[in-house]
Amino acid sequence: MADNNQELLRETDRLHAVLNEIDKKAVKLKQHSGGLKKDVIHLRKTFWDDIKVNVDNMKEAIETLSSVKQQAELLSERERGHQLIHKQLATLSRLKDSAYFGRVDFLENDESKKDVVYLGTASLMDENEEEFLIYDWRAPISSLYYDYSPGPAQYETMEGTVKGEMELKRQFIIRNGQMKSMFDTGVTIGDELLKEVLGNHADSNMKSIVATIQKEQNQIIRNEKSKYLIVQGVAGSGKTSAALQRVAYLLYRHMNELTAENIMLFSPNPLFNSYVATVLPELGEDNMQQSTFQEYVEKRVGKRFKLEDPFEQMEYVLTADKEENYQARLKGIQYKASMQFKELIDDYVSFLAKDQLIFKHITFRGEILISAQTIKETFHSLDMSISIPNRIQLVKERLLKELARKEKMERKQEWVLEESELLNKEEYTEVYQELRSDEDTFDDIDREQRLLAKKIVKKHFRPIIKAIKKLKFIDHRAIYRQLFSGKVKQWEKSPENWEEICGYTLKRLKQKELPYEDATPFLYLQDRIEGQKINTRIRYLFIDEAQDYSPFQFAVLKQLFPNTRMTILGDFNQAIYAHTINAPTLLSSELYEKEKQDRMVLMKSYRSTRQIVEFTKGLVAGGEAIEAFNRNGEKPSLIRTADQDHLHRKIIGTAKDQLSNGHQTVAIICKTAQETKEAFHLLKGELDVQLMDKETYTFTKGIIILPAYLAKGIEFDAVIIYNASSSIYSKEFERKLFYTACTRAMHDLKLFFIAEKTPLLRDVPSDAFTLSNG
Numbered sequence: 001m002a003d004n005n006q007e008l009l010r011e012t013d014r015l016h017a018v019l020n021e022i023d024k025k026a027v028k029l030k031q032h033s034g035g036l037k038k039d040v041i042h043l044r045k046t047f048w049d050d051i052k053v054n055v056d057n058m059k060e061a062i063e064t065l066s067s068v069k070q071q072a073e074l075l076s077e078r079e080r081g082h083q084l085i086h087k088q089l090a091t092l093s094r095l096k097d098s099a100y101f102g103r104v105d106f107l108e109n110d111e112s113k114k115d116v117v118y119l120g121t122a123s124l125m126d127e128n129e130e131e132f133l134i135y136d137w138r139a140p141i142s143s144l145y146y147d148y149s150p151g152p153a154q155y156e157t158m159e160g161t162v163k164g165e166m167e168l169k170r171q172f173i174i175r176n177g178q179m180k181s182m183f184d185t186g187v188t189i190g191d192e193l194l195k196e197v198l199g200n201h202a203d204s205n206m207k208s209i210v211a212t213i214q215k216e217q218n219q220i221i222r223n224e225k226s227k228y229l230i231v232q233g234v235a236g237s238g239k240t241s242a243a244l245q246r247v248a249y250l251l252y253r254h255m256n257e258l259t260a261e262n263i264m265l266f267s268p269n270p271l272f273n274s275y276v277a278t279v280l281p282e283l284g285e286d287n288m289q290q291s292t293f294q295e296y297v298e299k300r301v302g303k304r305f306k307l308e309d310p311f312e313q314m315e316y317v318l319t320a321d322k323e324e325n326y327q328a329r330l331k332g333i334q335y336k337a338s339m340q341f342k343e344l345i346d347d348y349v350s351f352l353a354k355d356q357l358i359f360k361h362i363t364f365r366g367e368i369l370i371s372a373q374t375i376k377e378t379f380h381s382l383d384m385s386i387s388i389p390n391r392i393q394l395v396k397e398r399l400l401k402e403l404a405r406k407e408k409m410e411r412k413q414e415w416v417l418e419e420s421e422l423l424n425k426e427e428y429t430e431v432y433q434e435l436r437s438d439e440d441t442f443d444d445i446d447r448e449q450r451l452l453a454k455k456i457v458k459k460h461f462r463p464i465i466k467a468i469k470k471l472k473f474i475d476h477r478a479i480y481r482q483l484f485s486g487k488v489k490q491w492e493k494s495p496e497n498w499e500e501i502c503g504y505t506l507k508r509l510k511q512k513e514l515p516y517e518d519a520t521p522f523l524y525l526q527d528r529i530e531g532q533k534i535n536t537r538i539r540y541l542f543i544d545e546a547q548d549y550s551p552f553q554f555a556v557l558k559q560l561f562p563n564t565r566m567t568i569l570g571d572f573n574q575a576i577y578a579h580t581i582n583a584p585t586l587l588s589s590e591l592y593e594k595e596k597q598d599r600m601v602l603m604k605s606y607r608s609t610r611q612i613v614e615f616t617k618g619l620v621a622g623g624e625a626i627e628a629f630n631r632n633g634e635k636p637s638l639i640r641t642a643d644q645d646h647l648h649r650k651i652i653g654t655a656k657d658q659l660s661n662g663h664q665t666v667a668i669i670c671k672t673a674q675e676t677k678e679a680f681h682l683l684k685g686e687l688d689v690q691l692m693d694k695e696t697y698t699f700t701k702g703i704i705i706l707p708a709y710l711a712k713g714i715e716f717d718a719v720i721i722y723n724a725s726s727s728i729y730s731k732e733f734e735r736k737l738f739y740t741a742c743t744r745a746m747h748d749l750k751l752f753f754i755a756e757k758t759p760l761l762r763d764v765p766s767d768a769f770t771l772s773n774g
């Protein structure tokens, strides 16, 4: 047994021996690094000494260039070497703190000697570089630790399955190089260690979970089979954690051909980006690329519209139900997320191909250089059987030719002469020098003037050429608007309420606003006309909070990343956007070809105490199946208050108590940004509270106040639901938002309300919470 003193002594001795080896390795590396550093400094100082610069003739110039190149290569090789050592030293320092966290003894079938495998965040060899003192947790054999309890066990390698018997499984807690505890486990990963980890306080950064990865999470981390790996996991089941460890795993598995530059994570908001940013560096890996879908859309829409973000749309859906267009917009949001709308756009593209594409004039100095009508005629003069994007390319070529002709003609214009007279001295000298280098021309005044004119016109035409190359002559705004106009109002495939949807959309587009629900269709239509943009750099894409994406968005992502493997993680119970009401999302299996998808389901929640999970599972349909990890705390409390003033007094007292009880992050979660702002102004005089809005990129410990949709993906020691009254959370479609808010709590959940509590609590068993008057 692990508490056997002899065993503990043996393990402590081994730990010391390993630490010793780490020290020795570090010393060696430092010596080597010192040498390299000197080399680098020396090379930089003497870079030009060994190079004979000679550019008198071509041959000499080539020789000079090649010796510069050689010298630069030498320098960069030394620099790379230095960086590598720096990285290795950082790994050793991590191992010095916590060398390993697990051990398995495994006897392979038909072998007489067992393998003793110690698992840590990186591997370490012995002095002779023969035996592994520590195995990286991502090594094939390490899988045993996550997948089996003692008994028959097996693991996969490149060569096939290795079978045998696991004779021992042991866990260690090693901190600052000290053995804090160790225990042998029977079950997969002992509850003890997990309980200890989960009982800790929340941080403003996520932590790595390598020591306690659960079997089903390990399957997600190591899955390499399918193009689409789809994970439906209940709140707090470790989806984001598994995704990040999976990134680390992939970087290890494919270390020679994959770098962090080839992996991208789409996350729900910028705050989440900073929340997860420390996990990979903690594991010694570089962070993957991170973005939000909105960032991608924004970049592409550019300045053409005032683009709405998903949070503004959410705010509208939650607060504007009294506005006259509300229903029309809601229907529009749902329709525009669907594949039906995508099909309608496809039909529209065929219609455009005939003769309805809209172009912009190409203008110069306030005059039309090439009219939209001419561009249109050019487009329609081309063979109809050629695809639109190819025809656009041909139009582009012709426009560039035409522009070259116009550029020549422009040189004779009066303004060019005027501008050449107005050139300042520097500009003139520059031109003059250029002319001088052109043999025998400097005394030819006419020639000089012509060249000057050429240069001036060229400078002015450059932005036009650039715009043409970027296909700016297509009027995408007008084309999208036309889709909703009288001209094409009656589509065979248009939905019942198409007129209403058109009315609302046109109103927004005319104000140069692009509602969030129109952003994806707008870009899709643009791509159908210009040709698709394809990203080949990203080889693995992770989409967290996948329930927020519509089938239409997925169609666009699939086109953008045709060869990318995707890991798609989400929870249908947290689908809070209006387009997901009774509609498929990125988690729906019908979006994927059967043979290309692998689906995993996580039912156990690790984040919250058993009492919080028992409460929150009553909030959603099918919640009975959600399992709680067995960690105890207080039951959530519902506190009735008389009015807003009373509510505030109670919240202030509760938040302060939670902090003094040792909770480090306390979140007051409101329904909307509007409610958050109002509450913040009323509370801030008496409570040290930080306001979080969509522009907040980081948060620190203490009390924060934020709307529920920004709390997505994040967790807090204690959560206060600001106002769970029936007047605030009254509609069925707010259920998932309410569930998302409550499931952010790790240890403590308190809900306040005025007069009557929300009807969304109706199915929560009364013994799952305490109810009191404040």
Ligand SMILES: Nc1ncnc2c1ncn2[C@@H]1O[C@H](COP(=O)(O)OP(=O)(O)OP(=O)(O)O)[C@@H](O)[C@H]1O
Residues within 6 Å of the ligand: 194, 197, 198, 207, 209, 212, 213, 214, 217, 233, 234, 235, 236, 237, 238, 239, 240, 241, 242, 571, 606, 607, 712, 713, 714, 715, 743
């Ligand atoms: N195997 C594990 N060992 C230790 N901690 C774990 C493990 N799995 C999950 N956790 C912890 O549970 C919490 C929730 O994990 P995570 O945020 O990854 O869940 P999620 O499924 O993405 O949640 P949500 O959908 O609610 O945002 C985190 O604190 C995480 O560290």
